[in-house]
Structures are given as structure tokens and as C-alpha cells.
Amino acid sequence: MKKFIFISGGVCSSLGKGVTASSLGALLEGRGLNIRMVKCDPYINVDAGTMSPFEHGEAYVTDDGAETDLDLGNYTRFTKSHISKINSMTAGQIYKAVIEKERSGRYQGRCVQVIPHITNEIKSRILAVANEDADTDVVIVEIGGTVGDIESIPFLEAARQIIHEYGRKNAISAHLTLIPEVGGGELKTKPTQHSVKAMQEIGIQPDVLICRSPEMLDEETRQKIALFTNVDLDSVFTCRNVDTTIYEIPLMFFDQKLDQVVLKKMGVESRHANLEPWYSMMERHRAREGKVRIGIVGQYVDLHDAYKSVYEALFHAGVECGVEVELVKIDSSSLEESDNADSLLGSAPSVNGILIPGGFGKRGIDGMMRAVAWARKNKIPFFGICLGMQVMVVEWCRNVLGWADADSTEFNEDTKHPVISLPEDQGTMRLGLGESAAAAETHVFAAYGKSQVWERHRHCYEFSNKYRADISGSGLKISALTADGGLVDCVEWPDHPWGVGVQFHPEFKSKPTAAAPLFRDFIVTAKGISG
Ligand code: GLN
Numbered sequence: 001m002k003k004f005i006f007i008s009g010g011v012c013s014s015l016g017k018g019v020t021a022s023s024l025g026a027l028l029e030g031r032g033l034n035i036r037m038v039k040c041d042p043y044i045n046v047d048a049g050t051m052s053p054f055e056h057g058e059a060y061v062t063d064d065g066a067e068t069d070l071d072l073g074n075y076t077r078f079t080k081s082h083i084s085k086i087n088s089m090t091a092g093q094i095y096k097a098v099i100e101k102e103r104s105g106r107y108q109g110r111c112v113q114v115i116p117h118i119t120n121e122i123k124s125r126i127l128a129v130a131n132e133d134a135d136t137d138v139v140i141v142e143i144g145g146t147v148g149d150i151e152s153i154p155f156l157e158a159a160r161q162i163i164h165e166y167g168r169k170n171a172i173s174a175h176l177t178l179i180p181e182v183g184g185g186e187l188k189t190k191p192t193q194h195s196v197k198a199m200q201e202i203g204i205q206p207d208v209l210i211c212r213s214p215e216m217l218d219e220e221t222r223q224k225i226a227l228f229t230n231v232d233l234d235s236v237f238t239c240r241n242v243d244t245t246i247y248e249i250p251l252m253f254f255d256q257k258l259d260q261v262v263l264k265k266m267g268v269e270s271r272h273a274n275l276e277p278w279y280s281m282m283e284r285h286r287a288r289e290g291k292v293r294i295g296i297v298g299q300y301v302d303l304h305d306a307y308k309s310v311y312e313a314l315f316h317a318g319v320e321c322g323v324e325v326e327l328v329k330i331d332s333s334s335l336e337e338s339d340n341a342d343s344l345l346g347s348a349p350s351v352n353g354i355l356i357p358g359g360f361g362k363r364g365i366d367g368m369m370r371a372v373a374w375a376r377k378n379k380i381p382f383f384g385i386c387l388g389m390q391v392m393v394v395e396w397c398r399n400v401l402g403w404a405d406a407d408s409t410e411f412n413e414d415t416k417h418p419v420i421s422l423p424e425d426q427g428t429m430r431l432g433l434g435e436s437a438a439a440a441e442t443h444v445f446a447a448y449g450k451s452q453v454w455e456r457h458r459h460c461y462e463f464s465n466k467y468r469a470d471i472s473g474s475g476l477k478i479s480a481l482t483a484d485g486g487l488v489d490c491v492e493w494p495d496h497p498w499g500v501g502v503q504f505h506p507e508f509k510s511k512p513t514a515a516a517p518l519f520r521d522f523i524v525t526a527k528g529i530s531g
Contacts, residue, residue: 002130003138003266004171006159008204010147010195011178015212016246018071020176020239021142022078023250027259029079030250030275033137033268036129037075039068039088040122041144042151046092057305061458061508062087065432071142073309077511078250086129091151094121114154122158138266147175147198160203168207169267175199175206176239179213179221187213189225196229206231207265208258212239235261245285245315247512250278277513284319291324292526295351297371299359301329310357310385313510317519323527332356332364332371341370346378353381353526356388358458358505362411369395375499381525382499383518386459389501390420393463393491396476410461419471421464423487430457434504435483436490442479443500444490447517453480453489455504463488463503498525 048059049067059067066085145152177192300306318325372395375382384392397406408420438445480490493499510516
């Protein structure tokens with residue numbers, strides 16, 4: 001029998017439901033169970049592809065090219081579970097599917113309603129994930145939003161129905177709440193009591209409560225919460241605010257026996273727990289020495305979540321290389337004054353490496369050009385990702401090849417040297433997993449230890465093949481092509497310690513227990529140079 005765990009949240013948003021769901025997933029995997037993860041997003045957008053990174057953070061891209069909520073990135077970082085299009089759904093997708101069925105006559109003239117039509121659509125998608133793979137033991141379903149939101153109701157109702165139909169031994173509810181601290185450090189349980197009441201009104205009795213709190217809850221507070229909420233005392237857990245890293249949370253839950261309680265509730269025999277990779281990762285984290293300062297020159301630096309996977313990948317690389325990575329976030333527009341690049345990047349303490357992440361549109365591009373030129377001339381390790389690679393190519397053409405008007409047609413359609421452009425025969429976007437072939441004796445080959453590289457893409461524009469010969473003839477190394485040789489995927493500076501631009505997004509596959517190879521080598525080089 002497959003098991004289901006529904007993760008919901010109450011009191012307020014941003015309590016870390018994604019990290020909680022992922023951490024529980026990591027613990028169950030540590031016990032040898034095969035898990036799958038699902039994210040339900042109550043917003044009406046059909047996917048995250050069109051949502052502003054300023055408002056909603058990055059769009060996380062899966063192998064099969066879905067542009068999803070950034071929690072799917074957490075699932076990938078914390079667990080081994082396979083993530084694809086079917087692991088995320090939005091209210092927009094659900095309504096769109098139901099309306100399309102209605103228009104094509106599939107409901108045979110019946111009145112189409114939230115219950116059962118919308119809820120059935122949600123349930124069938126959750127069950128599709130459970131049934132995709134015969135080996136799946138547990139499906140963890142995270143329901144976005146906060147209990148009490150109008151938008152979350154159909155998803156919670158679908159959860160209620162599954163819990164009822166499968167029985168509470170097979171489907172459980174884990175509810176995340178906040179224990180705020182008021183006055184002189186007093187912890188307040190009332191919002192949690194109210195939040196559980198809101199769940200009960202919907203017809204769901206939480207089996208497990210996870211309370212986000214500034215400190216570990218004492219026995220007395222847990223007893224009080226248990227008494228008011230009908231939750232067993234041994235099922236009230238703390239998610240303490242961490243000042244180290246979110247990757248400490250699986251072990252924090254393990255110490256409180258969260259996984260044992262969950263397994264017992266679902267009637268799964270407890271198995272030996274192997275959390276060695278998590279312990280050794282935390283060991284390496286504690287043993288880090290020194291610091292490297294990495295300048296992130298981007299369009300969306302004001303919102304941390306906009307480059308979430310990039311920042312996480314830098315952190316993973318730091319853990320693997322034994323050094324703390326300090327993020328120096330620089331709004332690329334601020335480098336547009338001629339002398340700002342030198343003073344912002346070069347004045348002590350100078351950055352030890354520059355990374356330009358992905359982005360869209362013209363804003364701040366001239367500032368990026370300055371940062372690229374500065375890193376190239378001063379031999380500072382440089383990593384350009386997607387837009388970052390495109391800017392690296394344009395900068396080379398302008399300043400080394402001497403084509404002053406070289407540009408991407410995304411920024412200037414009329415340039416005489418459209419070195420980055422829209423290929424005529426490509427659909428709207430190169431999206432999802434693609435194979436690249438790295439040339440021997442390049443940083444890309446060295447990082448992966450082989451020629452065959454599989455990474456995910458999300459871009460419309462490409463290095464223009466018309467200029468391939470001129471550009472490589474002038475010294476810019478083309479270090480990887482697509483497997484069929486049709487497109488340029490990676491470039492590198494000659495006579496430079498580490499200057500690499502990649503058209504794909506290696507950050508999406510990085511994990512705390514296995515840093516993405518290119519991020520690792522970028523940090524290794526930056527660390528070496530910083531002494
Ligand atoms: N705007 C560029 C393109 O569409 C880069 C996209 C990105 O960085 N993800 O090709």
C-alpha cells in the first residue's frame with residue numbers, strides 16, 4: 001500500500017514548508033524508503049515560467065523542461081526522488097484541464113463544480129505520481145499557501161478526501177505552524193491552536209505538528225499544544241530557526257525522532273537509518289576555513305529567491321572545498337557609471353570571483369559588460385551562466401575582436417554584429433535537459449571528468465554560428481558544443497585562471513552532498529587565488 005503525507009502550513013507564509021517536506025523526505029530515504037514529492041501551488045498562473053523573479057523567485061527547471069516553483073529545487077537538493085512535470089501542479093493547470101474537459105464534452109452536460117470535478121483532478125494528479133513507479137513507498141504532498149486562504153481550499157479538500165479514502169494509517173497530515181516570541185521572550189502557542197482549529201474545520205485532524213520556533217519547545221509547551229490540538233505529545237516537534245544552514249534541519253528532525261513517529265503512524269516497520277551523507281556534510285560544513293568573496297552581478301539581486309539555486313550551489317561548492325562563500329550581491333545597473341566597476345569590485349576587500357547568473361531583458365547589461373571586462377583583464381575567476389555566457393561573448397567581441405557594436409539581438413535588434421541571436425529553426429525556447437560534448441583540455445572537461453555533459457537549459461537566444469570561426473579564431477575557446485555539434489554550449493577565456501561561460505544552468509542539479517562540478521572548480525580556483 002502506498003502512503004501519503006500531506007504537508008500544510010498555518011499562521012503565516014514563508015515558514016519553510018518546502019524545506020520541512022524535503023527534510024522529512026531525506027529522513028525517509030535514509031530509512032531506505034522510495035519517496036516522491038509533489039508541490040501544489042494555489043495560484044492561478046499555469047506555471048512559474050511567466051512569473052516575475054522579483055515577485056516569486058526563480059523558476060526551477062526540471063529535466064523534462066517544466067518551469068516550476070522553487071520548492072522543487074529544494075526537493076532535488078534534499079532528496080534523490082525523481083522530479084519532472086508531474087511533480088508540481090498549480091490551480092491554473094487544474095482549472096485549465098477541467099475547463100478543457102468541459103468544453104470537449106467530457107462531463108456530458110453535468111454541472112461542473114469545485115467538488116468533485118476540481119478535487120478529482122487534483123486527486124488524480126497526486127495518484128498519478130504515486131502510481132508512476134511501482135517501487136514508490138511514500139508520496140509527500142506539499143500544499144502551498146496557508147490554511148485559511150481561499151485559494152488553498154480545493155487542495156486541502158482533496159487531501160481530506162484521500163485521507164478519508166485511504167485511511168489514517170495510509171495518509172497522514174503534518175502541519176507546520178509558527179510559535180512566535182512576544183514580550184520578554186515568552187513563546188506563544190495560541191496561533192498554533194487556532195491554525196489547527198482551521199484545519200479541523202476543513203475536516204483534517206493533523207497527525208503531526210511541526211512548530212517553527214526561535215528555540216526548542218520545552219515539555220510543558222509541547223504538552224499544552226498537544227492538549228489543545230488533539231495531537232499526541234510525541235508528535236509535536238520543533239523546527240528551530242537555524243543560524244548555520246537549512247541542511248541541518250533533517251538531522252534536527254532526526255534527533256527528535258520525527259521519522260520514527262511518522263513511520264509508526266503509517267504502520268511502516270522501522271528500518272535502520274543511514275544518515276551518514278548528512279552527518280559528513282555537516283562535518284565538512286563545520287570544518288570550513290577562511291572565506292572567498294563572490295560577486296554576483298545580476299538583474300534581480302534584491303530578492304534572494306530570484307537566484308536561489310545559484311546561491312545554494314555556491315554554498316554546496318564551499319562545503320565541498322572547505323571554505324565559506326560570502327555572497328557579494330551587486331545590482332548590475334549600479335556598475336553602469338564608468339568608474340563604478342573598479343571601485344565596487346576592486347576596492348578592498350576585493351571580490352575573489354565574479355558570477356553572472358541568468359536573466360532576461362536589457363536592464364543592467366552594460367554593467368555586466370563592465371564586470372566581465374574587469375574579471376577578464378584582472379584575471380579574476382569568472383563564471384557566466386546563460387545570460388552571463390552571452391554577455392561574456394559580446395564583451396569579447398567588442399573589446400578583443402574590436403566589433404564595437406557587437407550585441408545580442410535581445411538587446412539591439414539592429415546591430416551589424418549579432419553574435420548572440422535567435423536561431424531561425426528553434427522553437428521559442430531551449431528548455432530542459434540537453435547533452436553537450438566538452439572538448440579535451442578545457443575547464444568544462446576537467447570539471448566533469450569526461451566529455452559527455454547533461455545539464456538543463458532555459459533560454460531563447462544562442463551563440464550565432466555565423467561568427468563561430470571568427471570568434472574562436474580570435475582566441476575565445478569554444479569548450480563545448482551540443483552533442484550534435486549544432487550549437488555552442490560553453491566558452492572559455494584563454495590565458496586566464498578560470499573564465500567559463502555556459503549556456504546551461506548547472507545550479508539546478510547541485511546538492512549539498514554533491515556540489516555541481518563547475519561551481520566546485522570555480523570556488524576551488526577563487527580560493528586558490530585568494531590565498
Ligand atoms: N535572456 C537570455 C535568453 O533568453 C538568457 C536566458 C537566461 O539567462 N536564462 O537566451
